Amino acid sequence: MSLKIENVTKRYRNFTAVENLNFHIEKGEIFGLIGQNGAGKTTTFRMILDLQETTEGKIYWDGQPIHKVNRDILGYLPEERGIFPHMKVEEQLYFFAELRGMKKADIKKDIDFWIERFELEEKRHAKAETLSKGNQQKVQLIASFIHKPKFLILDEPFSGLDPVNMDLLKQAILYLRDTENMTILFSSHQMNNVEELCDRLCLLKRGVSLFSGSLLDLKKQYGKTRLTIRTAMSLAEMTLPGVKDIQLVKGEYFLTLEDEQYAPAIFGIVSRGEYIEKFSLDYLTLDEIFKDQVGGVHV
Template identity: 80%
Template sequence: MSLKLEHVTKKYRDFTAVQDLNFEIEKGEIFGLIGQNGAGKTTTFRMILDLQETTEGTITWEGKPINSVNRDILGYLPEERGIFPQMKVDEQLYFFGELRGMKRDELKKEVDFWINRFDLEEKRKDKAETLSKGNQQKVQLIASFIHKPKFLILDEPFSGLDPVNKDLLKNAILLLRDQGMTILFSSHQMENVEELCDHLCLLKRGVSLFSGSLLDLKKQYGKTKLTIRTEMPLEEANLPGVKEIKNIKGEYLLTLEDESFAKGIFDVVSNGAYIEKFSLDYLSLDEIFKDQVGGVHV
């Protein structure tokens, strides 16, 4: 076990930002912390980083209190970005690496690798203020792990990135995990969490609604999402156990009361028309998130 939070609470006078939070992160795992704005994610990150004290509860890293471990094992990308505007790209990375105790000669290989990996080679001698927002974010991201921390926290790392750069970041996160790094991150884009995480914690107003494996969360809802592509007008069919039906660009999306109704629906549809597609699946994390927290997240 790398990181463990036990009964962690953070209060500010009469306001409770985090209430009795418990979760564990295994070594070399990518763990998602999700919730609406104000749910307590950043407060949790700051307590883990020992930037704020817990009101109650304990946070440990490999069995030791988090405030007793060497700070150099930690890496952090805050949601509020900030790099030195007048400093060149490669010098920024050397600077942040040296702050963490690394020598310039041992940093060179890492700096060169990540600059190339994030398509920044032509920008390496440019001042940060001249970069696009996306490239500035990539520089700060590299700076958060250039010193090879054992534990990395990424607060909304995908914010503002286009699809190509999102893929670059996802692949980088997977590479870091494969190298043994433990990663905790938050994102409002649930597809990123679903793609990268095996385990997660869902917060609402400082309270954990769920903590565990993504698959276990989905199993709580069962396979209630049915997609059908057929020429039969399903709006007119008498289909058992259907709570909602939508026709989106010729494809029917059905929400079932229970997955057991799927066979009966198949029998009805297959008896009257050719079925091009019939797919039963769990709800997406985005759909579960909206159901759990109530309303659309921002």
């Protein structure tokens, strides 16, 4: 086990930002911390990074209290742009790498590698303030892991990125895990990205953990209650058992079931009439679960 959060609470006088938080992350795992704005994600990150003290509880890295750990094993990408606006891209990366104790020979090699991978060759000598938001995000991301930390925290890494750059970033995250065996903790409001990258996650609501565990376990709690049907029949006028909600979007019916056991009965009803193009029973998406858990949009 790499990171262990044990009964962690953070209070500011009368306000509790994080309450009795518990989770752990295995070495080489990508772990998602999700929650609405103000749920306590950034506070949790700051406590892990020893930028803020915990009010109660302990945080361990490899069994050692986090404040005793060499800070160079940590990498951090803050939610907002955190680079020096007047510094050139290459200078900036060199500075962060040197600050993290990298050897000069390795710095040049690694900067070249990541600049090429993130398609920043033309911007190498440009000042950070002249870059687009997306490119600034890429530079900041490289700066956060150029020193190959053992544990990388990414706070909203996908914000401000277009789909192409988002894909580049996802590939980079997977690369870091697979080649460097990096342990990665990240937060995102884009649940599809969390689903795509995370093995396990923790769901926060107003500082309280609603769920901590594998994504599959979370989905299993809801069961396979998302039923998609494409048919020429009009399902809206039919009486179907166990259906909580039905919506027609671009020729497909999306049904939310009370339980997956109702699916065979529904299949029996709709297959009696006409040809069915699609009948698919799935787990809810993380986005739907998130809305249900923290947003009050019940499915």
